Amino acid sequence: MALRAAARKDSNTRDSLVKDSVAKANAKPARKPKPATRDCVLDFADSPPETRLLYSRMNDSISNTFIGGGFVGRCQGENNRLRADSAEQFQQAGIVNLYGNVTYEEPGKMQVAAAHATYFTREGRLYADGNVVATQLSTGSTFMGPSIEYYRSTPERPIARMVAPSRSTARLIEKDSLGRPGPPVTVIANRFEDTGDSLLMAWGDVVIERQQINGRSDSSAFDKITQRARLVRGARITNTDSAQRFVLNADTIDLFSTERKLDRVFASHKATATNDQLVLTSEWIDLRLKEQQLDEAFAFGPGRSRATTPQQDVDADSLRIRLAARRVREVRAVGDARAVGTPDTTKIRTPDKDVLSGDSVFAFFDSTATADTAKGPRIREIRALGNASSLFHIANSRGRASPPGINYVRGVRIFVNFDTGAVRDVRVDSAASGVYLEPVLDSLSDTTARRDGAARSRPRSGSPPPPSTGGAPARRPPSVPPPFERPAREPVGAGTVSTLSAYRRRP
Structure with missing residues (x-):
């Protein structure tokens, strides 16, 4: 009986707990009192x-x-x-x-x-x-x-909060640590919202005009305390400095300032940076400025990053570009890197490209003032480090109209030096192997020469045919060149040289 009474008591306790929990769940939350007004x-x-x-x-x-x-x-x-x-x-x-x-x-x-x-x-x-x-x-x-x-x-x-519901113009004054006002920033948008004079939001065809920097986007935000600005959707930044113009496009662009001076611009999602000497494309692009001038650029993120200059195209998993005196000085490519360049057109005429690849590729440019400003800085040296290979075209001694030679090498490290834009020498460090291919005479020209020679040796009309001696044909005179024989195709890299049928190994 005692056990039965204890079980009944436990059951009643559980039922009461369940009822209390259900009542609390169904209970309506207490309404907050309305703020007092007068x-x-x-x-x-x-x-x-x-x-x-x-x-x-x-x-x-x-x-x-x-x-x-x-x-x-x-x-x-x-x-x-x-x-x-x-x-x-x-x-x-x-x-x-x-x-x-x-x-x-x-x-x-x-x-x-x-x-x-x-x-x-x-x-x-x-x-x-x-x-x-x-x-x-x-x-x-x-x-x-x-x-x-x-x-x-x-x-x-x-x-406090301020809202401008129609298209308006904001003229923002930023002060430095000493309280001195800096150059104003003008922002135009379809709608503004300012919170506590610290956070400004703008929506609808946003136009930003800043000292030497203009921007556009669908919406933007400005944090006046952290000195950070963000442009979202169709973001575009343009540097109006005539000495170093560049345009940056991306889905989102963040601008960072220190002491009210812009020192970093970060673009994400299909970013593209363009100036007179360089086109940089990547998922993420990080630009670093020094004294309001572009000093370094980083490209990385999912997918490949590519840097295009007038003389070289470099692509890799990530890139780092350094500038000196507003000119490209170094391009460092890391992760299955490749540099593709155009041979010197003053000495070589070919549709094919020079290719240098490796785990990492470093390109160094001549950034001195004597370089040709119309074509950008000239390439000075390229280094391929780790599983390196190179294919370069060598000018023909018979002149630009003749096909160039091809130098293909592989090694652990490859160093290529240039002289006025043309390859001067190629040095392979460790595990070197390769082949040099030189062009031979054009078979079509050689056939034409034989046909012209045969026409000159043909007897004139009315002349008796030469007597037949019978037996084996006469041997060709030494002065007549032998028929052209095409050498076997050489494997020099898929997709790089369209045909090698006009080349042969150098003995």
């Missing part, structure tokens, strides 16, 4: 002497007030000031309408000038329209547009 007691003691007043009492607690001839006032207990040519207050609705030369001001925070405005006293919200100019007094930044909505800070809303 009506605005309008104080217009600072209005000019010619001010006219019409006071209309609706009942014991509601009244309307109409003011003309100039109005200066504020809500008692609020640190703000309203100015206008005329005003009207509807106490029950909590609205103050302002007309003509309207100015709303919070000392040290915000000043709004417009043709018309409505102040919602219970919300602490100002809606201004008609040639609106809003100035953030702490920084001097301004917003200009057809309409602007401002939410002042209150105990329920500690951070």
